[in-house]
Amino acid sequence: MQTETIEPQNWDLTVPWDKRDEAGKELLVSREWLLTNGTGGYASGSLSGVVTRRYHGFLVAALPAPLGRMVMLTQVSEEVRLAGGKVVRLAGQEYPGDPLKLDWVGTLAEFRLESGLPVWVYQVGDFVLEKKILLPHRQNTVHLTYRILEGTGSVRLRLRPFMNFRPHEEPLDRPMNRPYRVVASGDQVEIESQSESDGAEACPALRMFPAMGSGALVLDGGSFRDIFYRVEFSRGYEARGTVWTPGYFRFTLEEGQTAGLVASTEAWDTILALHPEHAFEAELERRRRLLEAATPEARQGPAAQLVLAADQFVIAPTTRIADIARAQAAGDEFRTVIAGYHWFTDWGRDTMISLEGLTLVTGRVEEAGYILRTFAQYIRDGLIPNMFPEGERDGLYHTADATLWYFHALHRYIQYSNDRRTLKILLPKLVDIFEHHLRGTRFGIRVDPADGLLTQGAEGYQLTWMDAKVGDWVVTPRRGKAVEINALWYNALRLLEQWVQDEKGDSEAQPIREQAERVRSSFNQRFWYDAGQHLYDVVDGEQGDDASLRPNQLLAFSLDHPVLEQQYWKPVFDAVRNKLLTPVGLRSLSPDAPDYRSHYDGDLRARDAAYHQGTVWTWLLGPFVDAWLRLYPHDDATAYRFLEGLIPHLKDAGVGSVSEVFDAEEPFTPRGCIAQAWSVAELLRCLIKTGYR
Known part of the structure; x- marks a missing residue:
């Protein structure tokens, strides 16, 4: 059977803004672009060129533990000198105590994504200049290219790199106490951070060279600048940081000519192996293959952008070297999922919820198997890790639901792949998970022998997906028998029952079957809240039964094995739809609740107080659509309408991706991470499920 070929540039993702007023210019500061390199490294910034976050940088390299992700190249300032001597800036910086002047953005004529890659077009006098940025796959390298598309005569381009080698999460006010050394050999330059006396892990050198055009480095003695990071200020963090520059690269360009700058932490042999033009061609081909591998419905329009x-x-991390070695020794590959950019690492729960949308719908079935087998390496005491801290080799296990989502993800993987070999390999671990939950494991996660329901909770820990914590304050502890935990537990039991029966026979599956039947009976007796015509969020909690109206109850009948009796499906769905549905996702708490928060902003404490107390989450549209189609299996059209409000968002916030959360009231401002794995994954999965064309 022939595979349909779809050209990558099949949906217009040009960002609109009003070039006539200041509000339009401000949009260029608030909207951001993101590129990743397949190892956890990335490049990101505002469309305007202003650095607004500590995480912004043209090269944030993913380095082996304990370094983790490091900001190696913060910014490159760009100036064009015309023949008459006029100097025009293409980007700028915001300085402490100095109002931001956006005079240069008037030169920006267009910003767009081409096959997911950012492209800027500037009108500078009579010249039209195009800028592109690329991170070659699985390299800590960035390519910047500048091409004159139109214009008579020549211009001079000056590119000045700014840097402060630091972990990408490090506070901006930490002093820059590492002197830099510049080593130049011909047109190749190395910037080294001299070793510190405290024995800290040495940071690799930043290597740069002018890859295209008649470029030359001009060293002007080095200088420091303090810049203001406005988003950090709005989030309650230190917002003043220092960057350093050794000098600038100078190019002369005429129509049709291209200048290029390459910066990298890789060895010179690796850097020089790929000419910038070939690097762009290779990346475009890689992206074409991604689209060709995806299910046909995902090869066009907004769905194609979501595939990209x-x-x-989906990354092949370079940070946990020992784990990579173990996987490769077994003939496997090490894969994991970054939960969100910029600050998340790989999280177990997010990975398992996202697996179908990120890898199965997109045709990356083999990598889905890698991910599942990777996480199986980390099972301890019947749990998969909650998350891996930045730069650390070991995971943290404080989660009651990630392990149960693992069963769901494995089931979907087997449906797509029919990989019974992986199932046989994992089955002993799955049975061990079942047994650990029966007798009890860490953090008070255990089956209550009185009713068979799964309870959880430990002082100072947040174990469900509603996991906000500030200092010692757990905002939504939800200790007890949480509704979605028991829906997931029942689903896992039914899946395990079938797998054990297939592989070992009915007698081995019988104890699991009996446990599942007991859970279903107890669930329907305990969780129905008749006064509200919906489900309790938690029963047998610290304050008794919690009747808060939250979206978690959808999992009681959206999963493959519904624990909830069918008579309750419609009232539960109607309650959620009436109070929680928005155009961009579901509210995490009903507006009628006294603890409801309509906006997610301010400092860390204010944000976390709202994180799961009203704030809208896009990923919840996945269970919502699944629940709708369980009630109305032939009404795909309505299911799609629940999703279409997010299509314009692809040109907002993190352009080309989907944000982590939104405010709970109009205008539903995007917040949190600019690109979140489960937001992208569930939107893409549901678009395909609803028959989107």
Whole structure:
């Protein structure tokens, strides 16, 4: 059977803005672009060129533990000198105590994504200049290219790199106490951070060279600048940081000519192996193959952009070297999922919820198997890790649901792949998970022998997906028997029952079957809240039964094995739809609740107080659509209408991707991470499920 070929540039993702007023210019500061390199490294910034976050940089390299992700190249300032001597800036910086002047953005004529890659077009006098940025796949390298598309005569381009080698999460006010040394050999330059006396891990050198055009480095003695990071200020963090520059690269360009700058932490042999033009061609071909591998419905329009966005989260990490070695020794590959950019690492729950949308719908079935087998390496005491801290080799296990989502993800993988070999390999671990939950494991996660329901909770820990914590304050502890935990537990039991029966026979499956039947009976007796015509969020909690109206109850009948009796499906769905549905996702708490928060902003404490107390989450549209189609299996059209409000968002916030959260009231401002794995994954999965064309 022939595979349909779809050209990548099949949906217009040109960002609109009003060039006539200041509000339009401000949009260029608030909207951001993101590129990733397939190892966890990335490049990101505002469309305007202003650095607004500590995470912004043209090269944030993913380095082996304990370094983690490091900001190696913060910014490159760009100036064009015309023949008459006029100097025009293409980007600028915001300085402490100095109002931001956006005079240069008037030269920006267009910003667009081409096959997911950012492209800027500037009108500078009579010249039209195009800028592109690329991170070659699985390299800590960035390519910047500048091409004169139109214009008579020549211009001079000056590119000045700014840097402060630091972990991408490090506070901006930490002093820059590492002197830099510049080593130049011909047109190749190395910037080294001299070793510190405290024995800290040495940071690799930043290597740069002018890859195209008649470029030359001009060293002007080095200088420091303090810049203001406005988004950090709005989030309650230190917002003043220092960057350093050794000098600038100078190019002369005429129509049709291209200048290029390459910066990297790789060895010179690796850097020089790929000419910038070939690097762009290779990346475009890689992206074409991603689209060709995806299900046909995902090869066009917004779905195609989501396939490219999904690629940003699936990584072959370079940080945990020992784990990579173990996987490769077994003939496997090490894969994981970054939960969100910029600050998340790989999280177990997010990975398992996202697996179908990121890898199965997109045709990356083999990589889905890698991910599942990777996480199986980390099972401890019947749990998969909650998350891996930045730069650390070991995971943290404080989660009651990630392990149960693992069963769901494995089931979907087997449906797509029919990989019974992986199932046989994992089955002993799955049975061990079942047994650990029966007798009890860490953090109070255990089956209550009185009713068979799964309870969880430990002082100071947040174990469900509603996991906000500030200092010692757990905002939504939800200790007890949480509704979605028991829906997932029942689903896992039914899946395990079938797998054990297939592989070992009915007698081995019988104890699991009996446990599942007991859970279903107890669930329907305990969780129905008749006064509200919906489900309790938690029963047998610290304050008794919690009748808060939250979206978690959808999992009681959206999963493959519904624990909830059918008579309750419609009232539960109607309650959620009436109070929680928005055009961009579901509210995490009903507006009628006294703890409801309509906006997610301010400092960390204010944000986390709202994180799961009203704030809208896009990923919840996945269970919502699944629940709708369980009630109305032939009404795909309505299911699609629940999703279409997010299509314009692809040109907002993190352009080409989907944000983590939104405010709970109009205008539903995007917040949190600019690109979130489960937001992208569930939107893409549901678009395909609803028959989107």
